[in-house]
Amino acid sequence: MATLRKYGNFFNGVWPLVKDLVKEEIPLQSKLVGWFCTYTPLEVIVAAGFQPFRIFGSSERIAEAGVYLPPNLCPYVRACLGEAFLGRFDGIAGVVLVHSCNAMGQLASAWRRYTNVPVIAEVHIPRDSDSKAMVYMLSQVRSLIRGLERAGGTVTVDSLLTAIRTSWAIRAGWNDLLAKQRRVPAFYSGAGLSRLGRSLQRAGPDQAKALLDLPRQTEYSDTTTRTGNNPRFILTGSVVSPGLLDLLDSVGADVVYDETCSCGRALFSVCKDVKHGVEGALLESAFPRIDPNCEGASELDTLIEYLASWYLNRIPCARMKPAGQRIRYLVSLAKEYSAQGVISSVVKFCDPYLYEQPLLRQALLKEGIPYLLIEHEYEVVPEGRLLTRLEAFIEKTWRPGRSAI
């Protein structure tokens, strides 16, 4: 099991293409709006005429960021500040800061004080989805729109409707890819799919469509070496760099669903009309009003309400009030994707996901689902101890021919 395995699937061939596509799609720098948290209502940014792109951070100048943010604060936020110091965001329209957790709040302050990258809006996403939270969320989406307008954008009924439909098309396309991961063996390598997921978060609408088409076009020429015997895992947790996915791939673990903040959580959908995806089924009954095409919406307020409702009602992440729903979701994902275990990847000092551990472990244990927590400094390096832990976990969870949960 410990032997290194190349991911000899289509992503090997097309990864350079993906990179080119993402590079090509960079439009006018002044049209870019950076975002950090998956609760940022991206459709509003697109509707205002900007291109949202996810800031993943860079460890290159993390030491400089450490002058302002202490070492016992989330390394992801420190990496984001570090990336700003690299000058990569010079000339962009700005960023949207969301106070999702204490660390993001500190980043917001540091960003305003120590970078010259403009802040389009600084918003708070409520932690619940009831009517009070909804009213407050509406005020926050409106505040974001005002910020975008100050930066020269305009949000109209048509532009928002188009942005919402495009975003649903992208989410549906992502779901199509995921559907193939339920097969045994999994169709794509976890590392490859996660990289594609990351690229989607930095792509404009046209590039996103092209990105989603890449695997579709090449699926029959797939020369995968994976076998039905590879252990299958759900990857959850906070943000993660591709290094961990590569590492998992290299030790023969198939990540069949990357639910982390860096990938799945930014792309999944909860719409009842999306055929694929357990998340749709889970939430359908609770949120019957959600219509991905927003048919009949003729007013901006209706669309804003739709968006606010969607963001608050999606599968909650660990910062949100209800913990049970997210944990049930993970259990159902593990079953749906015939996974042999769940791996949590949590950056150090990430309170929302670290506090979740006792509850999550307990729930998975009850279901007989093996679980592994990997705490890391965001940029995962394949050092010996981590490799040994991964291999031991795979040993524990996987036997040739052993059926999934």
Place this chain on the structure above:
Amino acid sequence: MAPRTFGDLIKTGLMGPVGKRLLRARASYAVARYLLNRASGFDMESAKLMTRFAIDESEKAYTGKRLGVWTTAFFPTELVYAAGLTPFSPEVSSAVAASLGAASKFLSAADAQWYSTDLCSFHRAAAGGLIEGFLPKPRAFLASHHLCDGGPFLFRNAANVVGAPLYVVDVPPTAGPSDSEAVIYVASQLKEALALLEHVSNKRVTPEDLKATVRLSNECRHFMVQVNELRRRRPSPLTGVHAFSYIYLTFCGPGSKGAVDVYKALVRDIEHRIAVPDGERYRLLWLHLRPYFPNTILHHLEKDLGAVVAFEELNEVYWEPLDEDRPLESLAAKMLSHPGYGPVERRIRAIIRMVERYHIDGVINFGNWGCRQSTGSAYMLKEALREEGIPYLVLDGDCINGDNFSEGQALTRIEGFLEMLSERAS
């Protein structure tokens, strides 16, 4: 009997093999009150009153004399008192456990239940204390996200263990007390929290009940303002060694008669102490909390080095008086006005104000390892205060876990800092 002996007796009893049972026995509290009444070593009436208040409230929480609920620091306890319930602060209990030398036992229990050692030790110790059966099981958990995420997350887990209801108030960090949408949002959550408290106590809270606790809270605030006004004097009439313990009341006291009595007595105490001999060389502002496990830092600072903690950030009265006719809205405004929450500029402004108001020579920020709130902004404060020419020292450590703190190193850094202050003065 000297207070040291009083403390030692409590410590021996609680940490002994029957400690858990003693905590739940009413007789223990009767004995504690008896010993307290006979204790002659308290040099301040208010300290004795506060100890009495703590004994009474602990008795209610542990023995079921009155139904208890857990509240995070800064949750508005006015609502709890209005419902006739007792608030219990797990953060305070962690500080007490640390001072009794019991924190490591609790921390190990939390480690075994997958609480990462990088989480705030106030919360880890509370989780461990609950697991070990040292903390009272409440009827409900009431949390608020200001100031930190740790409290609500801990309560979420604890509510699961205990099987009691949980209410979490989401406080927008981006808004202030003048943001009407935020005030309505928070106030509407407080209304729901109150409904849960009514359900737990099986008592309808009338507007008069709320008015009464809000009035007490305002009275308490009134005396706190007086205390703080007196603390502007030189030499400082109340030093950190004493003043830190009153922070307990800002967590559990608002809305209670007990807190009013303590602060009223504290005003008298300070007025009598105004003429304390002047050994004061430097006046310090202390940010965040202090280490609670046995250590000599404050004592050494104030007694040996003449560096008096003239004021503590957490003793500042940052909120406006509450409006008896709009209790929920004004409590919401209080929550939204906490300077330690939201954009760092609020905290910077508050610190600069305190530096001026209390004639501060230097600022010490005690960095609790797992704290993303206070420690999270420690370096930004450094930059901002440097620009203002205010000397500032970050003292890395841990408030609860003595193993995570090197006293020797801290003392060396403090001495270096004081030398720098002395050079500046000359």
